[in-house]
Amino acid sequence: MRRNPINIELLEVEEPGVETGCSDWLPSREREMQPLGFAAPQSHEDWSNAPAITTQDVYRLAAELAQMREQISQQLTEIQQKLSQRREPRLRWHRTKPDRKDTGQRVLRFLPADLSPVSDAIENSKAIFNRPPDPSDDLALRCSQETWRRAIKILTDHALTVWEKAKAIIRAPVISAGPDGSVDLYWTAEPYGLLLNVPADPTQPATYFGDDATNPDSNRTSGKLNSSKLIDPGVLMWLAHTAEQ
């Protein structure tokens, strides 16, 4: 992919006496270079001194990627709305499901077809906030559409990240109403399992717990989701365990 060149004048720090060895190297004010995510080593010594890519780097990049995806998704939605208002032909989205008119559809991200089990689970889970009152069930578990949306966003963010980074497809969770108006996402893929609970109060963090049945005392994960981060490393790692092999 071609990137817009940037003037090296804004980046370069001249070191007197250092020769590049390139006879056709242009004067600094005329040079252009391509922006890179990491500094490109120029020699063997540079390679040995180059910082290793850490797990934190990977998580940071994953978070940035998810954020970019979210922005693009929003922009596409806005474009679609504008086109609809002008009564022009609608854009053809690569959706895993046909368009639905209900408001819950808007929360569905543009999931790849490979993630259709997750898309199907999301579609089927709309019943948990659309369910009509059942007089035989006075203790029925209920949740709001808003809480369901937050849960689905967490699910799709993590499913897409696992798919993009590891080309793995997470199993579809059981999506159900939980206690006190919360929403549960429950995965079982022996020997691994995970329960993630999204509370009704949007100011409270989602919590999760999972373990490995073959070694439950020492191989487990638990914690609270940081609302400022789209992806939680603990959840991400456990969902990768549950991915289809």
Add this chain to the structure above:
Amino acid sequence: MSEPWPIEQIPDADLLFMRVHRNDIQNGQPIPGVFKNRGEGEQEGMSTDWSSYSTAEQTKLRATKPAWRGGVIQMGVGHVRKIPRQTVEHAPLLVNRAHTNVKGPKSGSVEGTQARYLFMKVWRWAIRYEGDASASTAA
């Protein structure tokens, strides 16, 4: 209301029975949300029946709504007590000597989520719900 029945100690080897409404069953299993507390104060807890004074069928028949449909699950008392911060307390009612509360957090915290995750590992069907046509007792 505990009188007139005495409160007794429940052995680890006994069972607890609990009704599960058909709306709370997915893919033939109860959803994690069925493990929740009811009531307030001293009475707050997950309502179950102790096998010493109730059968699974009697627990099913205690559903107050005539149109109620669902199954009954069972949990070993010892297994429940191994779940962190969960306690099993006999709380007999005038009309139900078997009534037992499972106390401890089940929502709003990591501990609550952990507890419900672990409840999902210890339940078994006592009376499986198989639709409105029939129901059978599990082995």
